[in-house]
Amino acid sequence: MVAAIKQPGWIRGALGAILGAAFGFALVVALRKASGLPVYQTEQTGYPHIVVPLVTGPLGFLAGFGCFDYWLRWAVGMPTIPEDHSQHGAKSWRDYFRFNTDHKVIGIQYIVTTFFFFFVGGLMAMLIRAELAQPGTQIVDAATYNSLFSTHAVLMIFLFVIPVFAGIANYVLPLMIGAPDMAFPRLNALSFWMLPLAGLLFIGSFLAPGGAFDTGWTGYAPLSTGAPLGQSFFNLGVQFAGASSIATALNFLVTIITMRAPGMTFWRMPLLVWANLSTSLLVVAATPFIAGVQFMVLFDRAIGTQFFEFAGGGDVVSYQHIFWFYSHPAVYIMMLPGFGIISEVISTHARKPIFGYRLMALALIGIVVLSYSVWAHHMFVAGMFSWLRVPMMITTLLIAVPTGIKIFSWLGTLYFGKIHTYSTAMLFALAFIVTFTIGGISGVMLGMVPIDIHVSDTYFIVAHIHFVLFGGSVFTIFAGIYHWFPKITGRMYDEKLGRVHFWGTLVGTWVTFIPMHWVGMDGMPRRVADYATQFGEWNILISCGAFLLGFCQLVFLYNMVVSWRFGPRAEANPWRANSIEWQVSSPPPVFNFPEIPRVVGGPYEYGVPGARHAIMAGESVEAPAETQPTVVGST
Amino acid sequence: MMGRLPIAKMLAATVAMTVVISAVMVPINWNGQGASTAAPKIDQLLSVMIVLSAFVFSLVMVMLFYALWKFKAKPGDESDGEPIHGNTRLEVAWTVIPTIIVLFGAGYSWSVLNEIEEESEKPPLTVQVFSQQFAWSFGYPGKGGAWSEGELHVPLDRQVHFKMHAQDVIHSFWVPEWRMKKDNVPGITTTAIVTPDKLGTYQLICTELCGFGHAAMRATVVVETSADFRKWVAGLKETVPAALMESVVQDTETNPVPLGAGGA
Numbered sequence: 001m002v003a004a005i006k007q008p009g010w011i012r013g014a015l016g017a018i019l020g021a022a023f024g025f026a027l028v029v030a031l032r033k034a035s036g037l038p039v040y041q042t043e044q045t046g047y048p049h050i051v052v053p054l055v056t057g058p059l060g061f062l063a064g065f066g067c068f069d070y071w072l073r074w075a076v077g078m079p080t081i082p083e084d085h086s087q088h089g090a091k092s093w094r095d096y097f098r099f100n101t102d103h104k105v106i107g108i109q110y111i112v113t114t115f116f117f118f119f120v121g122g123l124m125a126m127l128i129r130a131e132l133a134q135p136g137t138q139i140v141d142a143a144t145y146n147s148l149f150s151t152h153a154v155l156m157i158f159l160f161v162i163p164v165f166a167g168i169a170n171y172v173l174p175l176m177i178g179a180p181d182m183a184f185p186r187l188n189a190l191s192f193w194m195l196p197l198a199g200l201l202f203i204g205s206f207l208a209p210g211g212a213f214d215t216g217w218t219g220y221a222p223l224s225t226g227a228p229l230g231q232s233f234f235n236l237g238v239q240f241a242g243a244s245s246i247a248t249a250l251n252f253l254v255t256i257i258t259m260r261a262p263g264m265t266f267w268r269m270p271l272l273v274w275a276n277l278s279t280s281l282l283v284v285a286a287t288p289f290i291a292g293v294q295f296m297v298l299f300d301r302a303i304g305t306q307f308f309e310f311a312g313g314g315d316v317v318s319y320q321h322i323f324w325f326y327s328h329p330a331v332y333i334m335m336l337p338g339f340g341i342i343s344e345v346i347s348t349h350a351r352k353p354i355f356g357y358r359l360m361a362l363a364l365i366g367i368v369v370l371s372y373s374v375w376a377h378h379m380f381v382a383g384m385f386s387w388l389r390v391p392m393m394i395t396t397l398l399i400a401v402p403t404g405i406k407i408f409s410w411l412g413t414l415y416f417g418k419i420h421t422y423s424t425a426m427l428f429a430l431a432f433i434v435t436f437t438i439g440g441i442s443g444v445m446l447g448m449v450p451i452d453i454h455v456s457d458t459y460f461i462v463a464h465i466h467f468v469l470f471g472g473s474v475f476t477i478f479a480g481i482y483h484w485f486p487k488i489t490g491r492m493y494d495e496k497l498g499r500v501h502f503w504g505t506l507v508g509t510w511v512t513f514i515p516m517h518w519v520g521m522d523g524m525p526r527r528v529a530d531y532a533t534q535f536g537e538w539n540i541l542i543s544c545g546a547f548l549l550g551f552c553q554l555v556f557l558y559n560m561v562v563s564w565r566f567g568p569r570a571e572a573n574p575w576r577a578n579s580i581e582w583q584v585s586s587p588p589p590v591f592n593f594p595e596i597p598r599v600v601g602g603p604y605e606y607g608v609p610g611a612r613h614a615i616m617a618g619e620s621v622e623a624p625a626e627t628q629p630t631v632v633g634s635t
Numbered sequence: 636m637m638g639r640l641p642i643a644k645m646l647a648a649t650v651a652m653t654v655v656i657s658a659v660m661v662p663i664n665w666n667g668q669g670a671s672t673a674a675p676k677i678d679q680l681l682s683v684m685i686v687l688s689a690f691v692f693s694l695v696m697v698m699l700f701y702a703l704w705k706f707k708a709k710p711g712d713e714s715d716g717e718p719i720h721g722n723t724r725l726e727v728a729w730t731v732i733p734t735i736i737v738l739f740g741a742g743y744s745w746s747v748l749n750e751i752e753e754e755s756e757k758p759p760l761t762v763q764v765f766s767q768q769f770a771w772s773f774g775y776p777g778k779g780g781a782w783s784e785g786e787l788h789v790p791l792d793r794q795v796h797f798k799m800h801a802q803d804v805i806h807s808f809w810v811p812e813w814r815m816k817k818d819n820v821p822g823i824t825t826t827a828i829v830t831p832d833k834l835g836t837y838q839l840i841c842t843e844l845c846g847f848g849h850a851a852m853r854a855t856v857v858v859e860t861s862a863d864f865r866k867w868v869a870g871l872k873e874t875v876p877a878a879l880m881e882s883v884v885q886d887t888e889t890n891p892v893p894l895g896a897g898g899a
């Protein structure tokens with residue numbers, strides 16, 4: 001028992017959580033007692049005796065679980081326990097529930113955890129659509145409805161789309177650049193373990209007096225500064241998810257910049273690596289803004305600062321400026337890694353070099369730069385200075401240009417290729433081009449101020465964001481999961497079930513989200529538990545589409561679980577791809593490479609005679625002719 | 636390389652698809668009935684955008700499906716495609732042409748925005764809009780501020796400046812038939828300019844999430860002749876309550892002129 005308490009792990013973690021929470025609680029009680037205040041403050045925004053333990057409890061868990069052991073020992077001068085690599089790899093499923101610094105284990109932890117939240121958030125979407133299937137109130141009351149769509153959005157954004165990309169990249173990116181691991185493995189593990197804590201805080205808010213946060217994922221002040229306790233759970237959950245995200249982005253940046261295999265110049269990096277480089281640049285600079293603004297809301301609520309309280313000299317609209325300064329770049333944080341996945345999948349399955357590789361990489365950087373200058377297009381009707389609208393409109397529309405470059409270059413990649421569509425990954429990649437084009441087009445329309453004035457905060461917006469986030473990001477996530485499933489699990493998935501999942505998801509996406517454009521333009525506002533009867537027929541159709549969509553995800557789940565356990569063994573390189581992760585076994589060896597590979601050419605040299613991307617350990621080392629990308633002039 | 640593609644046929648297919656999509660989509664009245672001078676201008680902008688979008692969408696579809704039809708690998712073919720890495724002219728084209736299209740869209744939108752927000756020469760009618768969880772009320776000029784709850788009346792064919800004041804959280808003022816929406820923000824006065832040009836009864840919808848009663852936060856809007864409007868206002872018994880009047884005085888006007896020049 002004593003040994004179990006000394007050993008990092010679940011028992012010490014639980015103890016840490018209890019001690020941390022108790023410390024926070026005692027601190028509040030003692031300070032309030034000493035100040036002569038009533039011990040418990042239970043105005044709806046207050047509850048310091050709950051809010052403070054919500055910070056100290058999770059931190060206590062992380063400390064107990066072992067996330068800080070090495071650093072703490074070093075900091076207090078104790079002998080550190082040298083990494084003997086015995087923790088690397090996972091021998092049984094139990095190893096995935098430990099503090100593990102192996103990037104491949106962490107990648108799987110990320111992916112499985114985020115898909116858990118995908119299904120929880122999806123279940124909430126099903127409840128939402130069940131309520132909206134008919135006008136009137138049938139299943140949940142208006143307040144619960146508001147909590148449901150708020151939690152749905154927050155889980156899907158902070159616990160699924162953003163971190164699942166981090167998970168996929170965690171697994172494949174070090175392999176792709178020929179690195180043995182990430183640059184900071186302990187930080188990497190800490191990043192992961194903060195994530196479920198954020199999820200628990202978001203879901204735990206349903207237990208708070210007054211119910212879960214119900215102000216939308218945007219949490220606009222002053223609705224949020226006056227909302228019940230659940231809002232504080234949101235404010236704090238965002239801190240854990242944000243810290244996780246920032247730490248991971250730093251880790252990716254350092255890994256990509258310093259740990260590429262010899263010979264891998266920037267212009268030889270696969271586009272997935274470029275995409276994660278760009279995404280990480282966005283995360284490190286933008287995410288602190290949402291962390292900051294949620295702290296400001298929390299302080300307004302709990303300690304009486306008046307950042308957003310106009311009666312106290314605060315400024316209501318400034319919340320939206322700070323929030324969107326993160327949250328617009330965030331949509332690219334949720335899209336750029338997907339762009340990288342699509343480039344890998346399309347090039348591999350079309351057996352063609354990426355068309356215009358350098359312009360593809362530069363387009364990513366262009367999106368990063370432009371995305372910092374478009375945030376106020378979310379605020380055209382918000383009452384901000386009206387002169388800011390036109391410049392924001394122009395930058396918003398211009399961001400369609402680098403995005404268009406990506407679409408056309410993927411199409412160009414298909415030409416004169418040998419397109420194989422047997423893989424579900426390729427099907428999702430091709431469908432992504434279609435649905436994302438639609439989402440992009442509605443985005444351009446929304447960027448135009450006069451149109452936006454009419455459709456802002458209507459179902460048109462709901463349609464647009466689901467076309468880019470579901471038809472866009474989630475399709476790329478599925479493409480990525482199917483593409484690297486053999487590499488990650490060492491098993492093949494069932495292509496037949498994959499096709500069922502694909503076609504069901506494609507049809508479900510269109511049936512669900514296309515009619516939303518129509519009802520929105522015709523006058524149905526978003527975020528309403530009830531609506532005018534004239535929209536009833538479209539809404540029942542939308543709900544049917546949503547249920548189809550939900551059901552198909554169960555097919556996916558079944559396919560993944562059963563194939564992981566019983567699927568046929570995968571060979572090292574089932575898609576005959578060039579990049580380095582496919583040149584090692586499936587799953588890769590515990591330390592990735594017996595010897596760091598040497599990179600001698602671009603990653604997409606399909607069809608170039610004698611071209612090589614990398615020379616692996618033990619391969620004959622006669623240097624093949626270095627290939628230069630040839631740019632064919634138009635004929 | 637491009638010489639080996641049926642460029643003319645592909646373009647023709649794109650144009651044909653654009654025409655078909657536009658012919659189906661442009662006549663549909665997506666935004667519903669229009670009842671302000673701004674509505675036809677915004678609807679026309681939408682129609683132009685539908686045609687341009689149909690072209691872009693058709694181009695992508697034709698390029699995608701031609702490639703899938705023409706370059707699909709035969710079963711058992713394990714060879715690679717041709718090692719084509721790019722084409723500078725094409726890449727320049729698909730950078731420059733979309734830039735021109737979106738800049739045209741931006742310029743057009745800008746001019747529409749200026750038109751719909753232009754102040755009329757006739758003195759406008761100023762109506763105060765008060766929003767609170769979960770109800771609307773309205774103050775009219777003259778006679779110490781006549782006040783109506785849940786029902787807004789405005790005269791036909793006269794520009795109305797709505798001065799909006801939120802009492803608690805953010806609400807948003809939307810009359811779909813007017814194509815006009817503006818947030819009501821605590822602490823500041825926001826303005827919306829509308830010239831109603833059709834008689835009728837419409838609905839005012841709150842479009843900013845404001846709490847559990849958000850979905851039910853509606854008001855009736857009546858557009859009537861100026862004679863009827865004057866009569867209706869004269870018949871109002873109540874005047875704007877002092878608490879609401881305070882927000883009119885206290886709220887700061889938005890849209891200050893930036894840097895001493897130009898703003899609207």
